[in-house]
Amino acid sequence: MAAWMIRRAARSGSSPRGARFSARSATQEIGADPLTLQELRADVELEDGTTAFLSAENGVFNPADNSLVLGERALLETTGGVRAIFSDAEVDLATGDLVVRDTVEIEQPGMRIIADRLTVEGHGKRLV
Numbered sequence: 001m002a003a004w005m006i007r008r009a010a011r012s013g014s015s016p017r018g019a020r021f022s023a024r025s026a027t028q029e030i031g032a033d034p035l036t037l038q039e040l041r042a043d044v045e046l047e048d049g050t051t052a053f054l055s056a057e058n059g060v061f062n063p064a065d066n067s068l069v070l071g072e073r074a075l076l077e078t079t080g081g082v083r084a085i086f087s088d089a090e091v092d093l094a095t096g097d098l099v100v101r102d103t104v105e106i107e108q109p110g111m112r113i114i115a116d117r118l119t120v121e122g123h124g125k126r127l128v
Contacts (some may be wrong), residue, residue, distance in 0.1 A: 021041070033063055051078065067093060082108045
């Protein structure tokens with residue numbers, strides 16, 4: 001299997017709200033679309049003006065369908081005080097939808113929720 005690797009990969013998004021993505025390394029098989037990411041970080045400005053910071057040990061970005069699959073130990077924190085810890089999530093970067101099919105722990109001042117799964121739709125407008 002032939003592949004190439006980029007160390008300290010970074011990308012800025014083109015959404016009107018702004019987004020930045022980075023990873024310690026990105027590996028891609030030659031002739032394939034998906035990029036395997038290690039130690040990824042992202043920050044995205046949300047519709048309400050707050051910023052979400054996302055980190056994960058690993059993930060896979062697929063530019064063909066503008067999706068990101070997050071692996072182990074993902075952490076999402078917002079400047080609005082929300083903190084979520086989860087693993088194995090799927091993100092549709094075009095719609096802003098996030099699906100976590102495993103246990104997720106969500107905290108914000110005065111509240112803590114542990115759920116079997118979580119779906120976030122429309123860039124955070126709806127949580128199920």
